[in-house]
Amino acid sequence: MKPKRRTEIVSTTGNSHIPDEILFDILTRIPSVKSLLRFRCVSKSFCSIISQSSFTEAHHQKGSSNHLVASFPGRFTRQTLIGNLENEKKAHKNNFQLGFSLFDYLNEPYFLKLLYLVSLNGLICLWNNSNDVAVCNPFTRQHVFLPKVIMTQTVVFNCCFLGLDPTTKKHKVLMAQQFSNSTPHWNIFTLGVDKSWREIHC
């Protein structure tokens, strides 16, 4: 039997006797992103530890869960990726820590019009040939729709690529647009930085 500790709590700052760097180490070892999102509610220091970008990075390095989605190179339709994930899920067993169905998530109404996807570092980029592009993080269930690229001609097909700039740690989406009568147009969008697409010439 453990004694009730509530009356012994003397800390008013919300910090326990455990130093933040040890807490940081322990929390990065918890594979479940769902648990970590919940633990932000424990206290101010928990929230700030878990929310910092260095935490995400350390967690990513230690955990095997995020590699799941990252291990699918190339372009997929939603249905193929989900099929592949199911296989991967069986192979990894306990490491599959989404805590909910990726299938259900990718079939949310706002994603339904997006037909293709690529993934990198646990992020998924979805798009279609009508210039709709979204980037989502299935682990945190956050998503963002990117602004539309202004078109002067009809697109035959679009293809998106996800990349990571290792110096700025920012993810970028590169979109190739193929028109019926010309060479592809390339546009790039840096997540968390750009407000609109920037055309680049290759």
Next chain:
Amino acid sequence: MVKLKSNDDKEFEVEEAAVIQSEMIKNMIEDGCATSVIPLPNIDSKTLIKVIEYLNKHINMGKAAETGEEDDLKEFDEQFVNMGWEELFDVIMAANYLNIHELMELCCQSAADRLKNKSVRAVREMLKITNDLTEEEEQEIINDAPWAFEGPEIDDTVN
């Protein structure tokens, strides 16, 4: 042999080969500061006994791979972390202070395994943390990812 003294004034003799797994003591020995007893004011004898048990077992870690004793060591580690929650944190604090990397890894992993899937309330109680978030702040975090706060796997027990 190196002599270690716990904060409740108990002395322990440990082989140098074992004790130098502690970066802190290794540095002290290299700097010639470990000629007599090394006082460890942050560690009680109960915790120090556990740490020494670990150091003695892991003394020939490098050799273990060659002699096929890896499984034995793995089993020892599994048994070793099978201790009370409070005790585990005493060992973590000691391993942090003595800078014993492998022991730190082992115990932090065990702590993480035990915290995983716990409810917010259970985590607060286990780590003796007072909630200093306002109701509004708390609600904001919940609204940000309400799905993370519900599910059959969430464990509200404290152990």
